[in-house]
Amino acid sequence: MINTLTATAAPAISVQGLSRTYGSGPAAVRAADGIDIDFRRGTWTAVMGPSGSGKSTLLHCAAGLEKPDHGRVLLGDTDLTLLGDDELAALRRTRIGFVFQSFNLIGSLTAEQNVALPLRLAGRRPERGLIRDALAAVGLADRGRNKPRELSGGQQQRVAVARAMVTRPEVLFADEPTGALDTRSARAVLDLLRGTADAGQTIVMVTHDPIAAARADVVVFLRDGRIVDRLAGAGIREITDRLVALEA
Numbered sequence: 001m002i003n004t005l006t007a008t009a010a011p012a013i014s015v016q017g018l019s020r021t022y023g024s025g026p027a028a029v030r031a032a033d034g035i036d037i038d039f040r041r042g043t044w045t046a047v048m049g050p051s052g053s054g055k056s057t058l059l060h061c062a063a064g065l066e067k068p069d070h071g072r073v074l075l076g077d078t079d080l081t082l083l084g085d086d087e088l089a090a091l092r093r094t095r096i097g098f099v100f101q102s103f104n105l106i107g108s109l110t111a112e113q114n115v116a117l118p119l120r121l122a123g124r125r126p127e128r129g130l131i132r133d134a135l136a137a138v139g140l141a142d143r144g145r146n147k148p149r150e151l152s153g154g155q156q157q158r159v160a161v162a163r164a165m166v167t168r169p170e171v172l173f174a175d176e177p178t179g180a181l182d183t184r185s186a187r188a189v190l191d192l193l194r195g196t197a198d199a200g201q202t203i204v205m206v207t208h209d210p211i212a213a214a215r216a217d218v219v220v221f222l223r224d225g226r227i228v229d230r231l232a233g234a235g236i237r238e239i240t241d242r243l244v245a246l247e248a
């Protein structure tokens, strides 16, 4: 459950007054409409809401992949909205981890080489032991030499989690991390994320799946670019009911 020592400290990420409009004139869409949210250290937050409610916009702005029109995004003491593209790219390589629905592993590289990649990109020489430990932590100690196509979907996603975690990021962003997995593989990936959150990792996850969201500490619900609801410690049934009510 929530680690009270780290959870009471300053948030890992603070999103303040975030607005983002796409297009202009009558066709303009307010994808984010004044979102305020703190993602506390050591907690796992699930972001839910109907299609088009602004989940990706919030995730992308919080992760420094996209610039808001208004508002601030603080990662620790760093305001991401004030950084240039190069600074943002460097920050994303070292202080933020990403896991995507489609795994995004590089097919020509082995699992070990995929996990080592963020370190190489950050100009660090990946130590063998570190890479092995990262793969062991996701239960794939014996799969380091395999290419992604030789692994199941669930195993590939666990490699992706190892790759995201190898730089010890302040926040792990996950975009539908179980969306392409069968029930059993999804559970293994969710167990893994639960374990990293319990060990103090901050996770922000977009999902449509109430089973995945129920593993998080907090669920926030978006509609029309605004946060309209928040549940803490909720079960699958309660989350599903809120979601259905929002989509009605």
Ligand code: ADP
Pocket (backbone or CB within 6 Å): 022, 023, 029, 030, 031, 049, 050, 051, 052, 053, 054, 055, 056, 057, 058
């Ligand atoms: P969600 O992730 O909840 O489906 P998004 O954040 O992707 O929602 O989108 C919110 C709204 O913004 C939607 O109406 C979507 O069509 C619009 N939108 C998102 N990205 C763009 C874009 N690059 N250009 C134009 N409209 C966009």
